[in-house]
Amino acid sequence: MTNRTRRCGVPMLAATALILAACGNGGDDEGPGADGADLPPLTVHASSATTWQANFNPFSPNALSGTEGFLFEPLHLSTPMQPGEPIPWLAEEMEFTGDGSEVTFTLRQDVTWNDGEPLTADDVAFTFELLIDNPGMNTAAIPLAGTEVIDDHTVQVELTEPAFAHEGEIGNTTVLPEHVWSDVDDPVEFTNAEDPVGTGPFTLGDFSEQLYALEKNEDYWAADEITVEQIEYPTSTDQTLTTSLQAGEYDWAGGFISNIDEIFVDHDPEHRGYWYAGGGTVSLTVNNERDVFTDHALREAMSTGIDRQHVADVAMQGYVPPSHPSALPQPTYDEVIAAEYTDAAFTPDTDEANRILDEAGYELGEDGVRTSPDGERLSWELLINSSYTDWVDIAQILEEQLAEIGVELVPQGLAREAYMDARNHGNFDVTITSVAAGLTPYDLYRDLLSSEYAAEGDDDAVQGNFGRFYDEEADDALAQYRTSGDDAQQQEALETLQRITIEEHPVIPLIQAGNWFNYNTERWSGFPGEDNPYALGAPFQTPDNALIIRELTPTS
Secondary structure, X not given: OOOOOEEEOOOHHHHHHHHHHHOOOOXXXXXXXXXXXXXOOEEEEOOOEOOOOOOOOOOOOOOOOOHHHHHEOEOEEOOOOOOOOOEEOOEEEEEEEOOOOEEEEEEXXXXXXXXXXXXXXXXXXXXXXXXXXXXXXXXXXXXXXXXEEEEOOEEEEEEOOOOHHHHHHHHOOEOOOHHHHOOOOOOOOOOOOOOOOOOOOEEEEEEOOOEEEEEEOOOOOOHHHOOOOEEEEEOEOHHHHHHHHHOOOOOEEOOOOOOHHHHOHHHOOOOEEEOOEEEEEEEEEEOOOOHHHHOHHHHHHHHHOOOHHHXXXXXXXXXXXXXXXXXXXXXXXXXXXXXXXXOOOOOOOHHHHHHHHHHOOOEEOOOOOEEOOOOOEOEEEEEEEOOOHHHHHHHXXXXXXXXXXXXXXXXXXXXXXXXXHHHHHOOOOEEEEEEEOOOOHHHHHHHHHOHHHOOOOOOOOOOOOOOOOOOHHHHHHHHHHHHOOOHHHHHHHHXXXXXXXXXXXXXXXEEEEEEOOEEEOOOEEOOOEOOEOOOOOOOOOOXXXXXXXXXXXXXX
């Protein structure tokens, strides 16, 4: 292994200048507010809800949108749209030393919490120690060992192993104020609902069950780079979201909208648009702990029998393309796809799928359903999250397509909580899952293939690798990428993981997962897009939202 010292730091003003130069598609200087006039609020839809429950704990899965990025901030900001290029944020410098098992942060010296207290190295050390003491908060599974405060603005984070692969997650760690959180009894359940203290560009304003607002923090360390004075989050359901978008009430919205051009864009094509960048992969996931799915021939035949283009065109209305066989979203990870797989694509072939099953001994019954060599009928419930209308459509298409090869899938919709419980505990035969692109290809493959997620007991839930495909070669490749600071060795590891995914079919990739982002520039300009992909655009995407808010300017 090649050891290296990895330094990621440029002066903040220079970094900001680079971002602005790359992303300068905002409005001109003559728009509203240029002469001190009142600015309109930025109105955002990040998630559907009938009422809001105050939760501004950045480590809670129930935190409200804006908590991360607007109220609380990371040390170094990483986005998959700028891979390998972390942006200095609260820390001016981030340095890997030795074999990659230590990281040193040098903090900016002009940052204060919104209650006036200065940000210090003690806050950073406290945050990482909190993740060590409360593993449930360490959702990125950073291999933390301890911390050492060097001085007021320098802190060293010690890791249990070389962790070059975790550079993005380590830098993206949200920093908490020790003088507030040291008095919290249960940081996991703490809602932080009253006057949350953060370093971000906004503070909590009015809050009600129907709307909450964030107000500009005039003492923010980069206040001159923030034009938006107020952000509003009104409640909405999936149904009212469509109506509100059509009426032009939202500036920035997430969510899958059927017939988006007709419903939204065509009413004001000059200002309205959408950009659904590849944010991950949606897969048909079999439970590899079931004996029948340990047969590679069955997994291969099921994959071969699926027409993914039809799935993309019908269920997703062509908004997203079929997945690459490697499961890597494009164009985000084009540069790491092995040369031999550059032009690889799924080709549906019902005849070939039937041939594979015939040769493997799966006999076709009079009812059109095959039986395995061990006597199991290939008939299973297909569990889906029923709140995802696109997944409901996908399930119906898969039911029809796989019936042509003697596989019977019976779609079974579950409420979100019930679906997640079944998925996480392995109480399924076949389901649909999605995996995020992550900050690096390693993150995606880790979530798909790593044995570290294996449940210790039969009743234990898992947080990744929901298909429960455990393979020593895959684990070795993940370890090679994680512990190496050498680009060539990391690429070699990624190509091994691509081969396993393509040849072994541990999951059956279907389509790219869209990063659902709809925008209206009638009032605010500067959003990312295909021509200016500086960040993922969905308003729930963190920490990308922190980049976007700096780019927004009033539309003239």
